[in-house]
Amino acid sequence: xxxxxxxxRLCGVSRGTVDRALNNRPGISPETKRKILKVAExxxxxxxxxxxxxxxxxxxxxxxxxxxxxxxIFSQIANAIETRARELGYFVYLTLTHKKPELEKEYIRYLxxxxxxxxxxxxxxxxxxxEKYLRNLKVPIVTFGNKISDEFPFIWINDEKAIIDAxxxxxxxxxxxxxxxxxxxxxSNPSNNIYGPEQRLKGFNKAMxxxxxxxSIVITDMNYIDTIDNISNLGNExxxxxxxxxxxxxxxxxxxxxxxxxxxxxxxxxxxxxxDTIQYVTPSLATVGFxxxxxGIQLVNSLVDKIEGNEIPKRIQISHEIIEGETx
Amino acid sequence: xxxxxxxxRLCGVSRGTVDRALNNRPGISPETKRKILKVAExxxxxxxxxxxxxxxxxxxxxxxxxxxxxxxIFSQIANAIETRARELGYFVYLTLTHKKPELEKEYIRYLxxxxxxxxxxxxxxxxxxxEKYLRNLKVPIVTFGNKISDEFPFIWINDEKAIIDAxxxxxxxxxxxxxxxxxxxxxSNPSNNIYGPEQRLKGFNKAMxxxxxxxSIVITDMNYIDTIDNISNLGNExxxxxxxxxxxxxxxxxxxxxxxxxxxxxxxxxxxxxxDTIQYVTPSLATVGFxxxxxGIQLVNSLVDKIEGNEIPKRIQISHEIIEGETx
Numbered sequence: 001x002x003x004x005x006x007x008x009r010l011c012g013v014s015r016g017t018v019d020r021a022l023n024n025r026p027g028i029s030p031e032t033k034r035k036i037l038k039v040a041e042x043x044x045x046x047x048x049x050x051x052x053x054x055x056x057x058x059x060x061x062x063x064x065x066x067x068x069x070x071x072x073i074f075s076q077i078a079n080a081i082e083t084r085a086r087e088l089g090y091f092v093y094l095t096l097t098h099k100k101p102e103l104e105k106e107y108i109r110y111l112x113x114x115x116x117x118x119x120x121x122x123x124x125x126x127x128x129x130x131e132k133y134l135r136n137l138k139v140p141i142v143t144f145g146n147k148i149s150d151e152f153p154f155i156w157i158n159d160e161k162a163i164i165d166a167x168x169x170x171x172x173x174x175x176x177x178x179x180x181x182x183x184x185x186x187x188s189n190p191s192n193n194i195y196g197p198e199q200r201l202k203g204f205n206k207a208m209x210x211x212x213x214x215x216s217i218v219i220t221d222m223n224y225i226d227t228i229d230n231i232s233n234l235g236n237e238x239x240x241x242x243x244x245x246x247x248x249x250x251x252x253x254x255x256x257x258x259x260x261x262x263x264x265x266x267x268x269x270x271x272x273x274x275x276d277t278i279q280y281v282t283p284s285l286a287t288v289g290f291x292x293x294x295x296g297i298q299l300v301n302s303l304v305d306k307i308e309g310n311e312i313p314k315r316i317q318i319s320h321e322i323i324e325g326e327t328x
Numbered sequence: 329x330x331x332x333x334x335x336x337r338l339c340g341v342s343r344g345t346v347d348r349a350l351n352n353r354p355g356i357s358p359e360t361k362r363k364i365l366k367v368a369e370x371x372x373x374x375x376x377x378x379x380x381x382x383x384x385x386x387x388x389x390x391x392x393x394x395x396x397x398x399x400x401i402f403s404q405i406a407n408a409i410e411t412r413a414r415e416l417g418y419f420v421y422l423t424l425t426h427k428k429p430e431l432e433k434e435y436i437r438y439l440x441x442x443x444x445x446x447x448x449x450x451x452x453x454x455x456x457x458x459e460k461y462l463r464n465l466k467v468p469i470v471t472f473g474n475k476i477s478d479e480f481p482f483i484w485i486n487d488e489k490a491i492i493d494a495x496x497x498x499x500x501x502x503x504x505x506x507x508x509x510x511x512x513x514x515x516s517n518p519s520n521n522i523y524g525p526e527q528r529l530k531g532f533n534k535a536m537x538x539x540x541x542x543x544s545i546v547i548t549d550m551n552y553i554d555t556i557d558n559i560s561n562l563g564n565e566x567x568x569x570x571x572x573x574x575x576x577x578x579x580x581x582x583x584x585x586x587x588x589x590x591x592x593x594x595x596x597x598x599x600x601x602x603x604d605t606i607q608y609v610t611p612s613l614a615t616v617g618f619x620x621x622x623x624g625i626q627l628v629n630s631l632v633d634k635i636e637g638n639e640i641p642k643r644i645q646i647s648h649e650i651i652e653g654e655t656x
Contacts, residue, residue: 044464059442069403070604079397082424086431091438094422096410103414106352110419114387114442136372250608257610276398277605280578282585 002043010039023060025089062303063093063111065104066122071247072275073292074122077144080296081120088304090117099124101192105133112137118303123148126193140306142299146195153306155298155316157290159196162320163203166242166270166288167211169322175268176237177215179228180204181252182244185220200244200272224248225255240268240328246275246287253281253327269327286325294318330371338367352388352417390631391421391439393432394450399575400603401620402450405472408624409448416632418445427452429520433461440465446631451476454521468634470627474523481634483626483644485618487524490648491531494570494598494616495539497650503596504565505543507556508532509580510572514548528572528600552576553583568596568656574603577613581655597655614653622646 004022008015013032020028021036022045062085069075078094085092093116097104104124111119118140123130131149134141147154170178182204184197201218208216215237219227228241243249249271256263263269263283271278274289295318302312332350336343341360348356349364350373390413397403406422413420421444425432432452439447446468451458459477462469475482498506510532512525529546536544543565547555556569571577577599584591591597591611599606602617623646630640 041461061442069397069407072400072403075397075400075403079424083426086426091435092423094424095420096407096422098411107419114389133369254608277608280582280605280609282610 002045004045007036007040007043007045010043011036023089059091059115059117060089061091061093061116062118062120062300062307063095063116064120065095065097065107065111067099067124068096069094071245072277073245073273076276076292077296080293081300082296084297084300088300090300090304097124099192101125101189105130108134108137112139118142118307120144120299120303121148121152122146123193126195127191140303142303142306142312144295144299146193148193148195150314153302153312153314153316155295155302155318156196157318157320159199160203160206162272162288162290163200163242163244164207164210165320165322166272167204167207167214169286169324170240170242170268170270170328171211171214173240173268173328174238175214175240175328177217177239178204178208179217179219179231179239179241180244181219181224181241181248183220183222183224183248184244186222197244204242225251228252228255238268240270242270242272244272246271246273246278246285249285249287249327250277250281253285263327270325274323283326286328287323288320289323290318290320330373332373335364335368335371335373338371339364354417387419387443387445388417389419389421389444390446390448390628390635391423391444392448393423393425393435393439395427395452396424397422399573400605401573401601404604404620405624408621409628410624412625412628416628418628418632425452427520429453429517433458436462436465440467445635446470448472448627448631449476449480450474451521454523455519468631470631470634470640472623472627474521476521476523478642481630481640481642481644483623483630483646484524485646485648487527488531488534490600490616490618491528491570491572492535492538493648493650494600495532495535495542497614497652498568498570498596498598498656499539499542501568501596501656502566503542503568503656505545505567506532506536507545507547507559507567507569508572509547509552509569509576511548511550511552511576512572514550525572532570553579556580556583566596568598570598570600572600574599574601574606574613574615577615577655578605578609581609581613591655598653602651611654614656615651616648617651618646618648 004015004018008018017028018036021033022040064078064081066074069078082092095107097107101124121141121143122145126148131151142153142155144156182197182201184194185201221227241252249269252269261267271285271287274287278285298316305312332343332346336346345356346364349361350368392406392409394402397406410420423435425435429452449469449471450473454476459479470481470483472484510525510529512522513529549555569580577597580597589595599613599615602615606613626644633640
């Protein structure tokens with residue numbers, strides 16, 4: 001079998017240059033790299049990555065472990081992570097846990113056994129046992145969405161403050177009653193990690209203390225549309241629905257259209273996440289936005305720093321903003 | 329280090345049963361499996377998958393190689409594949425090629441070097457050189473969306489027939505002029521694989537021969553909104569836009585709303601794919617639908633059959649249907 005020495009001879013370059021090209025490392029001109037890769041392909045060179053990884057312990061692979069990609073926010077973050085990781089020469093595996101705690105642990109163990117260099121995790125698990133589990137794997141981990149503990153770097157917005165700002169915005173529009181929709185709080189097993197939704201609820205409750213003249217209802221079940229439907233009369237007050245995620249707001253918008261309830265005159269509506277789907281919806285949805293690209297970049301930069309043995313911050317906070325819309 | 333023999337002794341089961349539990353194979357009760365996994369975790373058992381895979385050559389991992397997950401159709405297919413693969417005990421890596429031919433080849437080689445058991449591919453590459461490249465990798469491959477050649481099993485709808493049916497539907501609604509939007513035909517490098525869009529265009533051209541009284545325009549550039557905007561007058565005929573993908577139809581819907589063009593009275597609009605995003609849009613979009621779940625199941629079933637050494641069909645055709653909507 002052809003080895004890198006042979007390829008170096010054929011290309012008239014050093015073996016180090018060949019290694020650079022084959023392992024996607026910087027310090028080589030695109031032209032030289034192309035030439036080497038072409039020659040390597042022509043001579044049928046196949047690096048034995050698995051045998052090699054037993055020695056070098058580095059695979060230039062990171063993994064994203066996330067619930068699913070049904071909610072656009074996760075697709076968008078995965079895309080952002082992938083783009084940044086590729087810039088730094090890393091391959092990316094995306095794995096979906098479907099919010100199943102055992103499956104998540106299986107996937108993580110599986111990835112570690114396959115020697116990924118690091119993991120970007122939005123976890124459904126939490127608690128000391130899980131932390132111990134992760135610690136024992138001795139693999140660099142950064143987290144987003146659901147914080148696990150101060151031990152695992154967490155890169156995300158300030159969910160609590162973001163909801164407080166959303167309520168402030170609705171208050172400034174003279175809403176008198178807010179109905180907060182947060183099904184994630186009840187749809188999953190009580191032992192699941194729902195840090196993000198919990199922080200948002202905390203923000204909502206705090207905001208309600210700041211706006212004592214406002215009434216509020218919190219709906220935590222997955223059949224929130226039925227629940228809304230059973231609130232037979234919205235009353236004479238000016239009511240707005242505030243949703244912990246745009247996907248719920250889109251559902252309510254659809255419900256209101258079907259029922260012939262006019263938004264915003266009969267009820268206000270606000271989402272959270274500013275997913276790209278909402279650009280196609282009318283009336284335009286008011287929501288809370290943040291830079292998904294920044295989250296992807298920071299997650300990858302931090303993970304790669306950690307992989308390279310550097311200390312990284314335990315918390316990087318991404319800023320958020322209120323996106324005004326026609327629904328309030 | 330603890331081995332499977334030791335775990336078998338601790339659990340009072342055979343080593344084969346322990347292997348079943350650890351490798352996620354059938355033929356073991358969930359209860360026994362849970363017990364074994366618990367003991368394995370407690371004693372700190374860590375299978376050396378990489379060393380082991382050098383011997384068994386089976387990793388119970390498959391990979392999806394796809395453009396991106398920006399277009400919902402890909403997210404939905406990836407989700408469907410992942411769900412079916414997990415049912416059959418396979419782990420799934422999702423990798424994104426961003427329509428870059430070299431990156432796609434890099435990813436595929438990378439996955440093969442990491443011993444994935446098989447690959448589900450929507451390719452941006454095509455041609456004899458690429459076919460040879462894939463052939464030499466000697467890994468089971470099934471394809472969707474863009475066919476490569478008869479050599480690589482292709483599981484997808486009949487794109488050509490689907491567009492013919494769409495045109496037939498618009499003709500039945502008395503449209504006199506169709507504007508077909510298919511930017512994929514020009515946005516990419518001419519050497520890229522655009523089999524799917526090509527088949528759809530072929531269908532459109534065939535349909536136009538069947539409906540000789542209808543006028544037609546084909547718009548193939550990515551700035552299709554500008555192009556539409558420059559068609560200063562839609563004329564006196566009844567015009568409909570037919571899009572090769574829902575994402576373009578959503579864009580046009582947004583454009584029409586901004587321009588105050590009423591759909592369907594001033595123009596008709598039809599998409600393709602029936603992505604889940606459109607459920608939130610009003611007026612409801614007419615489109616071409618097909619079972620994304622079926623595609624996922626068939627792709628995984630076929631790939632696993634092939635991995636297990638069985639012959640599989642070269643073509644599995646998934647049926648499509650016209651989804652009526654308020655936009656025509």
